[in-house]
Amino acid sequence: MQDIERVDRCRVCGRDDWLDIISFGSAPLANGLLDPAADDADEQAYPLDVALCRECGLMSLRHIVNPEKLFRYFVWVSSDSALMTRHRQRVFGWCAEKSGMAAGDLVVEMGSNVGTQLALFQERGLRTVGVDPARNLARIANDRGVETVADFFGPEVTASIRETHGAAKLVMGHQCFAHIDDVHNVLDGVDRVLAPDGTLVIEVPYVLDLLDENQFDTIYHEHLSYYSLTTLSRLFASHGLPVVDVERADVHGGSIVVFAAREGSGRRPSARVADLLALEERRGLTTARPYLEFADRTRRTIDAIGDVVRGLAAEGKRIAGYGAPSKGSTLLQMCGLTPAEVQFCSDTTSFKQGKLLPGSRIPIRSPEQARAQAPDYYLLLAWNYAEEIIAKEQAFLDAGGRFIVPIPQPRIVDSALTASA
Numbered sequence: 001m002q003d004i005e006r007v008d009r010c011r012v013c014g015r016d017d018w019l020d021i022i023s024f025g026s027a028p029l030a031n032g033l034l035d036p037a038a039d040d041a042d043e044q045a046y047p048l049d050v051a052l053c054r055e056c057g058l059m060s061l062r063h064i065v066n067p068e069k070l071f072r073y074f075v076w077v078s079s080d081s082a083l084m085t086r087h088r089q090r091v092f093g094w095c096a097e098k099s100g101m102a103a104g105d106l107v108v109e110m111g112s113n114v115g116t117q118l119a120l121f122q123e124r125g126l127r128t129v130g131v132d133p134a135r136n137l138a139r140i141a142n143d144r145g146v147e148t149v150a151d152f153f154g155p156e157v158t159a160s161i162r163e164t165h166g167a168a169k170l171v172m173g174h175q176c177f178a179h180i181d182d183v184h185n186v187l188d189g190v191d192r193v194l195a196p197d198g199t200l201v202i203e204v205p206y207v208l209d210l211l212d213e214n215q216f217d218t219i220y221h222e223h224l225s226y227y228s229l230t231t232l233s234r235l236f237a238s239h240g241l242p243v244v245d246v247e248r249a250d251v252h253g254g255s256i257v258v259f260a261a262r263e264g265s266g267r268r269p270s271a272r273v274a275d276l277l278a279l280e281e282r283r284g285l286t287t288a289r290p291y292l293e294f295a296d297r298t299r300r301t302i303d304a305i306g307d308v309v310r311g312l313a314a315e316g317k318r319i320a321g322y323g324a325p326s327k328g329s330t331l332l333q334m335c336g337l338t339p340a341e342v343q344f345c346s347d348t349t350s351f352k353q354g355k356l357l358p359g360s361r362i363p364i365r366s367p368e369q370a371r372a373q374a375p376d377y378y379l380l381l382a383w384n385y386a387e388e389i390i391a392k393e394q395a396f397l398d399a400g401g402r403f404i405v406p407i408p409q410p411r412i413v414d415s416a417l418t419a420s421a
Helices: 067-071 082-099 116-123 135-143 155-165 183-193 207-212 229-237 271-282 289-314 326-334 367-372 383-392 394-398
Strands: 004-006 018-027 046-053 059-061 063-065 106-110 127-131 168-174 194-205 243-249 255-261 319-322 377-380 402-405 411-413
Touching: 018 289, 018 326, 046 063, 063 067, 082 116, 082 168, 082 194, 082 243, 082 255, 082 383, 106 116, 106 155, 106 183, 116 127, 127 155, 155 168, 155 183, 168 183, 183 194, 183 229, 194 207, 194 229, 207 289, 229 243, 229 255, 229 271, 243 271, 289 319, 289 402, 377 383, 383 394, 383 402
Parallel strands: 106 127, 106 168, 168 194, 319 377, 377 402
Antiparallel strands: 004 063, 018 046, 046 059, 194 255, 243 255, 402 411
């Protein structure tokens, strides 16, 4: 595969009937961190255009960056925040309730990262195998005792897992399915390893939350697809895996956790499935309107964030970014912000520290360095953890510092946790 390819046919339904939604031009990879000595001319940029499949309602990027380039070395590591720790416990509970799994059963996870979710299953007596293409993350997972195959999930890998470990009671993928182009190959891989009475569990950011909350910064090259339950139901059913349950989750800006089982399993869909499909029908998610309205709001929100930050910088205020997530890198690029406005970003991930964010070239510093040079304002790039972060940083607020929370609309939070436009 070349470094970049254009999407002609929808990866879900195979049709070539697209409605253009919004173009963000060309942008560097959101996780393409730079060494300070890197030459600007060496930084590659790729098209970032969004379209809607008129046939099945999939919102998708129109170009694919070679996954070898994106995922063989990956800088995002599963968060140990209180929010995500609670969520992983909740996912385990849902899986136990809906799959009937018991100690000794096999759980296989695609995109398993450093094995944080699988470790929780291990603690409860289940056997686990992870599959993740990032060699650096697979090494960490194996070192912590979570068996992980450093490869892309598909039929060959899962056939080997089944031969070695047996059939899986549960196959899961958390926040990775939206990264995958050949979803049919992945579901063929599920078919190779899933037991006759097994359950497929896929968690994805929910397109309805993205639209409602103006989450434009979650659109970057890793995120190829933006799913509704309607579209996922069609996709899974085409592989003999009807959806039997769904849960909404308050992570990553709003997600859905979708449960599917083999045809003939006798499992009837829960009322939650019909309720969410009906909501999507009422909201017109298979029509153009909500997507075009999102595009209009996005353009206005990008302008508003830039105006707030540049206005404060012009007043002599010192501004830094809180967190250096992929979405933060994207937001800074889309809003045209540079070190002239945002002096640095603070991030707890050690191998991000000392690097520059792509496109904006804003330096990343450790939290200790940030506290030593406390800004007047933090632009909260990790806004999906806003409640947790603001509570943690009460001393910063009490000292007169403020947060700019950019999504869904920029607002300023002071020590009294009051917001103003």
